[in-house]
Amino acid sequence: MPILVMKFGGTSVANLDRIHRASKRVAREVANGYDVIVIVSAMSGKTNELVGWVNETSHLYDAREYDAVVSSGEQVTAGLMSLRLQEMDVPARSWQGWQVPVKTTGVHSAARIEEIPTDNIMAKFGEGMRVAVVAGFQGIADDGRVTTLGRGGSDTTAVAFAAAFGAERCDIYTDVDGVYTTDPRISDKARKLDKIAFEEMLELASLGAKVLQTRSVELAMRYKVKLRVLSSFEEYDPEAGTLVCDEEDIVESNVVSGVAYSRDEAKMTLISVADRPGIASAIFTPLADAGVNVDMIVQNISEEGRTDMTFSCPVDQVARAEKAMSAAKEAGDINFHDIVADTDVAKVSIVGIGMRSQAGIAAKMFQVLSNEGINIKVITTSEIKLSVLIDRKYLELAVQALHDAFELEKA
Amino acid sequence: MPILVMKFGGTSVANLDRIHRASKRVAREVANGYDVIVIVSAMSGKTNELVGWVNETSHLYDAREYDAVVSSGEQVTAGLMSLRLQEMDVPARSWQGWQVPVKTTGVHSAARIEEIPTDNIMAKFGEGMRVAVVAGFQGIADDGRVTTLGRGGSDTTAVAFAAAFGAERCDIYTDVDGVYTTDPRISDKARKLDKIAFEEMLELASLGAKVLQTRSVELAMRYKVKLRVLSSFEEYDPEAGTLVCDEEDIVESNVVSGVAYSRDEAKMTLISVADRPGIASAIFTPLADAGVNVDMIVQNISEEGRTDMTFSCPVDQVARAEKAMSAAKEAGDINFHDIVADTDVAKVSIVGIGMRSQAGIAAKMFQVLSNEGINIKVITTSEIKLSVLIDRKYLELAVQALHDAFELEKA
Known part of the structure; x- marks a missing residue:
């Protein structure tokens, strides 16, 4: 079956009700015929709470312990969403970074993904599992310790999984419904873009349009991963959001995009x-x-x-x-x-x-x-x-x- | 160096201030010449919060996902206490159950410890680490999934570590200062016991004196682990608490102990x-x-x-x-x-x-x-x-x- 990667950010899984709503979207894609890999963030506020505790405990903290503490948030969301999907009769299970394993460098709290072996998860898809819910933002270093990718790293996790598994697309669910020509809070004429080229998205991301983490766009561009940004708060619409894609896939566009x-x-x-x-x-x-x-x-x-x-x-x-x-x-x-x-x-x-x-x-x-x-x-x-x-x-x-x-x- | 196991329950690590106090006790034992293995519970209230979320999400929940979610609480405490100890210049690091690894049966949410290999932690003690802060209540099954031992399982974790590492003693820090002849809330004549035999403790534990988990006492009896129950809220006193020990170590005792x-x-x-x-x-x-x-x-x-x-x-x-x-x-x-x-x-x-x-x-x-x-x-x-x-x-x-x-x- 074709594989789809879906990523839900912190506000999209902020509480049990939102986890439920996100799970419904996942279930729909399963019904559409996809095997789905879901990448989840921590429930919003959780990571800040954990980071606050670390900072209060230690000023020049050991980044390895920071990672051990902070990575726990995603683990909770992954387990809860798996349970919710099972309640909907969708065969699902959770994966922590080290279980996949998401192999990273040893640069704690700012690690980079080096390799994502696909055999463990593919074996489970082969046994009938339809959804792998993976804790985003984390991995494991050579020495067996838990690492994190830095804030916003769940976007990068999602794109890396899409690349490793040859996913048809990587859908990034967030609290905005796509990429706009400019910040709608500044101009009420701002228009949602249906498509945008990787290079443009990269410039927009690094210029302060905080929709996608820069590193995730770089990675998507390198591995030609079709990336879609869309809202988890809107009604289901297969054409929703903004597709970030190769320049060639955009037939016509304005000279200036944003x-x-x-x-x-x-x-x-x-x-x-x-x-x-x-x-x-x-x-x-x-x-x-x-x-x-x-x-x-x-x-x-x-x-x-x-x-x-x-x-x-x-x-x-x-x-x-x-x-x-x-x-x-x-x-x-x-x-x-x-x-x-x-x-x-x-x-x-x-x-x-x-x-x-x-x-x-x-x-x-x-x-x-x-x-x-x-x-x-x-x-x-x-x-x-x-x-x-x-x-x-x-x-x-x-x-x-x-x-x-x-x-x-x-x- | 001789090894001491110290276990801190949820109320003893309920917030950052209490984690600080518990860390001071650990640092003192390090100064006394011990290599210390600390077993920590989740900050009190955290496990209940996580369990509540699981129950709200799924009525007949998948115990494997329950374990993935609920085990995150201990992980946070372990990281925070390691950071606090490092702040006190005590070389410490955290270990999650799967990192030790604490090998258990696959009976999720009620797993039993099968083996605790000592080589990973002993190697670190050899390199100068003085404290291993281990997330209690959890382990890993043969299939690589996280397991938990059931509520109160951190006591069992502590005794199992004491047995595996041949610890001199296993100190269980809790919110009472020892084992009493009866519940002080019922009789104001209740007296703290200095020593109690394993068999007696076992009867008291299973009869509802909720100081120690029954399984942990059974395990201590089988492996002759000296167990001490004491309060984490009292001033330091090397003679504090109640020693649970072999019958032969109790010179004289009342016919009825409690x-x-x-x-x-x-x-x-x-x-x-x-x-x-x-x-x-x-x-x-x-x-x-x-x-x-x-x-x-x-x-x-x-x-x-x-x-x-x-x-x-x-x-x-x-x-x-x-x-x-x-x-x-x-x-x-x-x-x-x-x-x-x-x-x-x-x-x-x-x-x-x-x-x-x-x-x-x-x-x-x-x-x-x-x-x-x-x-x-x-x-x-x-x-x-x-x-x-x-x-x-x-x-x-x-x-x-x-x-x-x-x-x-x-x-």
Whole structure:
């Protein structure tokens, strides 16, 4: 029988009633003729409770014990959903990560899946089991200890299972009904997309559209796993949600597919850095070591051997970045006059695979923002994306203006 | 280094503060020179919450899924206590049942421990680990699925580890400070025993003194594991609690060690049963099959080939017992005029290894009850115990009178 992977996030299994509703969707796909692998998250709130206990117990905690504690939440949901499915006369059983086994690296609390042997679960499908309910977000390391994949790792678990089992599709059930052209809370013209290319989804995911974990999209793209994002709160509809798929599977699309944003950005500038070969490495290596997620980077024109270096990072990493830069200056690794942080900026991006083949998109974007009197502070581009840093107070205005200008409300 | 097993029940690890207090006791024993194996229960309330979810999801639940869900509670405590011990600079790590592995039968939710290989944990002790924090109450079956030992199974886990590792002692930390001559809530003259023989503890445990799970005492007796029951809420005292030990280790003791009781009993009588060889088996086999825990059995003198058969069972099993007897009558397996249930009775017992060698104890017990005007409905005896069924309303009076008469307040 063809295999379908269905993933239910924390809000979709938040209580027994929702587990019941999710189970009904699973039962329907079984009736449709699929053998189903369900990946479940912990009931919403549970993981936070467990993480809270760990933090309260130990400040610099042993990540192996963190994983042992935190992985228990998914285990509970998996067992409960199996029971519910059995009540519906659907042959189901639960699997913890180590039982599959989901083999991962030993990097506790941020492990990566290395291998998912399919024989155990396939053997059970062969014996008449129709649903394997697998605890998401977890695996087992070589030394036999439980690992977790990091927050949101259940999406990645789902895609990895879909790839390993050659599933027909991987349905990600969540609390939104698909991927939108932009955040509906910001623009009431936001339109749900029926299809979106992996590359576009990847840019949207990493740009702050929190529908899918970035890593899961990467994995889906690499293994060509058809991914569907849909709501667990809507009525059943086989065409619901947004299909994330290969570019070739999308017959026609707008040049720009969506407007993404990231609200809490900061722009940092190192004033008057001595410009010499290796200076970028001297700046960004200590930042990386300090765990600062540097996003955009701009280097100004050099004058008299000195230059200004600007970069952006999440606003809550500014203190860490300043500390790392000061330390590097004291150690004599870099030299600058001053470090200036602008913590009132946001990032707005337009994304679309059509941008590759169409000129003038950037010019149009700049014009739209200029018409609204919005000053652009930093620009970065990729093949299918164009991002600008602007004052945070213009964020909503910019998103709405761009959504209108590129007519994203029209299919 | 000598090994000590310490077990903490649900109330002793009910929250982070109590886990902290329990960890301090563990750290002290490490400082005393022990390698420690800690067996933990789930934080109190957690197991009930999980069991509630299972029951709400499925009435005739799959015990394998029950075990997968319910075993998660101990796992959380084990991880948190390991983290707390590490914070105190005590090298510790958590072990789930399957990681040890605690090998059990496949009888889910009532599994029995078959083997505890010591090599994994001993190897870690060899590498400098000082505390193994093991999730109690759980194990793994041959097919790789998680099992649980039934409620209270953490006591059994603790004793089994003490036996497997040749521990010097097994300390059971609970919310009472030891084993008493009777329930202090009933008699304010109740006295804590410093020592009690395994056999006596076994009678007390199965008679309703809920300090230790019966199976754990049986196991301790078989493997000669020194068992100590003590409170996790008292100040540290190396002599605290009650030592449950071999009869030979108790130099002197009272003839009667304690007065136990069981409140919610029922007395059932089958009136005018045809008395023939095999009739007892014909009655008690269907009762056992129906899950009725028959305790006392009395067969009256036979008259004209018919007799009355009386037995006791927990009061909440009366309906089940009646149903089983009616079914057996309809099937023609047994024949009786009527079945009468007296659901207002309680059981009171005196227990003591000294009773073996001293005559007149039974007579004294009957005299004491008679003096108080308490009618005895059923009597059973063993070598070291004497139980009577009486009207429930006399329970407290009977316990107090017997405690006084045998002078149990005196050491």
